[in-house]
Amino acid sequence: MPQFYRDINPNKGNGFRSFLKALLMTLIMTLISLAINYVIAYMEGSTTSNSMDISSMWNIYNNYGVNPMSLSTYEKDIFANIVKSEDIHINFNDIGGNETLKDNIERLIIKPTLNPHIYSGRNLLKPPNGIILYGPPGTGKTMMARAVAKRIGGCFINVTSALIENKFYGESQKIVGAIFSIADKIKPCVIFFDEIDGLCGTRNILDQSHVTSVKTSLLSEMDGIHQRDPGVIVFGATNRIDNLDAALKRRMRLHIKVELPDKDSRREILEKVVNGEPLADDVDLDELADVADGMSGSDLTELCKLAAQYAIKENSNDSESILINKCHFDSAYCDLTEQ
């Protein structure tokens, strides 16, 4: 130790030196572990984006309590498709009609997920982890899955075919695996497979091998999910349930049809959509619900938006006095039905 240092601090010299040594060792160990993690991540996912900036890593740690250094590149990529519960702005109350669907989901999914102690060790009462919602487009299937995530206070993982399809052989299966492993780390959460028939359609001899292997990994992940604690709910949505692979249908055992709304449901949807909007007295929602026979929830929402646009067009100078009246709805209806 240099003489000048001993002069300044004759008693604590050794203690300080050991402290510096320990600090140096910790730093070296951290650097080595960072390097090892980087190499592993690079080897695991050399063909996907393997770098992540510090702020994204901090976001993952801060928002989900997951150590970003422990994640594979595939797992990191999934985070771009996750919506946190507080960022979901759909509640059960926003869904018009669909009363049976809402009752079933509340009883079979929400209650057991929120009260796992009631069902623990009781295999027959365990909630189904896989639910298939099927029915015509625009009937609120995606909306329902998001509302479930909100209701259980969990995240929503939106799985589209763009997320899974990868041009490199073998990568897609790893992405499927990563979706489920991330879900397990951040549960409670909802994994939502949109247009699941595109991913796991009826198997046939013309399937290319990578398609078959994606299906196989999805099936084995669904098998695994039954062994785990509740908390990860898998929804699949499709317009064509007949095209779905039979083995997947068996694993996602709850199949619920989401129908086009009847008159009462249409009226309820219209009420929810126009809630708080400036409507003129001549707008009769009952009559509108009657006329809009055959329209989906999405069509009805579109109808109201179009009517509002007509109202704005007519009163572009004075936003205070804008009222949506019957004529605006009539014009919107003509536009939609003529398409």
Ligand SMILES: Nc1ncnc2c1ncn2[C@@H]1O[C@H](COP(=O)(O)OP(=O)(O)OP(=O)(O)O)[C@@H](O)[C@H]1O
């Ligand atoms: N029952 C409903 N109550 C209120 N709004 C609804 C309802 N159904 C649909 N909508 C409106 O339509 C939009 C589209 O619905 P959503 O995407 O959930 O339909 P979908 O069944 O998933 O359709 P697709 O099969 O085409 O994916 C919703 O964002 C919502 O604004």
Ligand SMILES: [Mg+2]
């Ligand atoms: Mg949808």
